[in-house]
Amino acid sequence: MAKINFGSRLKKLFTSPKWDENMFEELEDLLIGGDLGAVTSMEISDRLKERIKKDKPGGREDIQNMLKEMLSEEILTEEIIPEKDKMNVYLILGVNGVGKTTTIAKMAKYFSAMEGITPVLSAGDTFRAAAIDQLEVHGERLGIRVVRQNPGADPGAVIFDTLESASARSENLVLADTAGRMHNKANLIKELQKIHKIVQSKTQNAIYKKLLVIDATTGQNGLRQAETFHEAVGIDGIILSKYDSAAKGGVVVPICKELKVPFCFIGTGENYESLQPFDKDYFLNTLLEI
Ligand SMILES: Nc1nc2c(ncn2[C@@H]2O[C@H](COP(=O)(O)OP(=O)(O)OP(=O)(O)O)[C@@H](O)[C@H]2O)c(=O)[nH]1
Numbered sequence: 001m002a003k004i005n006f007g008s009r010l011k012k013l014f015t016s017p018k019w020d021e022n023m024f025e026e027l028e029d030l031l032i033g034g035d036l037g038a039v040t041s042m043e044i045s046d047r048l049k050e051r052i053k054k055d056k057p058g059g060r061e062d063i064q065n066m067l068k069e070m071l072s073e074e075i076l077t078e079e080i081i082p083e084k085d086k087m088n089v090y091l092i093l094g095v096n097g098v099g100k101t102t103t104i105a106k107m108a109k110y111f112s113a114m115e116g117i118t119p120v121l122s123a124g125d126t127f128r129a130a131a132i133d134q135l136e137v138h139g140e141r142l143g144i145r146v147v148r149q150n151p152g153a154d155p156g157a158v159i160f161d162t163l164e165s166a167s168a169r170s171e172n173l174v175l176a177d178t179a180g181r182m183h184n185k186a187n188l189i190k191e192l193q194k195i196h197k198i199v200q201s202k203t204q205n206a207i208y209k210k211l212l213v214i215d216a217t218t219g220q221n222g223l224r225q226a227e228t229f230h231e232a233v234g235i236d237g238i239i240l241s242k243y244d245s246a247a248k249g250g251v252v253v254p255i256c257k258e259l260k261v262p263f264c265f266i267g268t269g270e271n272y273e274s275l276q277p278f279d280k281d282y283f284l285n286t287l288l289e290i
């Protein structure tokens with residue numbers, strides 16, 4: 001979308017004096033432009049039309065709230081809380097640049113504040129030397145141990161090592177980084193499937209989750225990323241990153257609708273504190289400028 005925000009445009013549309021056929025056509029276009037996808041946009045627009053006929057809203061705010069309610073019904077969320085008495089392993093996935101490594105650091109800080117949870121970071125992105133260093137810097141700043149090997153090492157082996165040493169040290173939360181880039185997409189998928197197999201074989205008594213990071217600013221592409229990763233290894237939860245940079249993120253709705261995978265965290269900035277459990281109210285109020 002161009003410069004004006006999705007939420008502002010919706011507000012302007014709902015302020016119009018007549019809620020006629022034209023408005024719903026424009027609404028559908030706006031929703032598509034807001035990354036809700038063609039099918040969802042049409043459905044939502046039709047449902048809102050019915051609802052307006054039936055419930056006779058008093059004005060713009062009423063319609064905004066009707067839309068919010070409809071979108072809220074489509075969004076799945078789940079709070080992720082590690083279990084103290086078990087080994088918890090979270091494999092963080094996503095294409096390059098979405099915010100995986102930063103999110104791991106934020107999660108480490110977030111979870112280490114919970115009583116009885118001791119995180120350890122696993123430098124599973126061995127594809128780039130800088131990725132290992134980046135994780136190590138976060139670990140140093142946060143005072144959290146990082147398990148690493150040399151660049152080019154087998155990521156599965158790094159994560160395997162992390163699990164072994166974490167068990168020996170009574171650390172109970174492994175946050176594992178992964179590469180978002182390989183020579184090509186098929187390679188990336190194959191590599192992830194390999195890592196997944198290793199972790200799975202090693203975590204029969206652990207709580208193992210594969211969490212995908214989606215960048216809020218990438219638009220419809222986010223749905224394709226989610227489909228690809230879900231098909232390759234199965235995703236247990238999604239983290240929406242960079243929700244601070246623009247009022248974009250409509251893609252959350254078609255992702256939930258299509259894949260039935262819940263959103264668990266929302267990232268709203270570059271510092272360690274900018275991570276919260278995914279709250280639908282916050283998400284939708286920001287998206288719709290309510
Ligand atoms: N504004 C904003 N920036 C973020 C957020 N999360 C991450 N970033 C920034 O996004 C950039 C990429 O973050 P990384 O954590 O390195 O992303 P990555 O997915 O690990 O990237 P690769 O390892 O290259 O695949 C960095 O400049 C981060 O500071 C967020 O929630 N908000």
Ligand SMILES: [Mg+2]
Pocket residue numbers: 100101102125131177
């Ligand atoms: Mg990274």
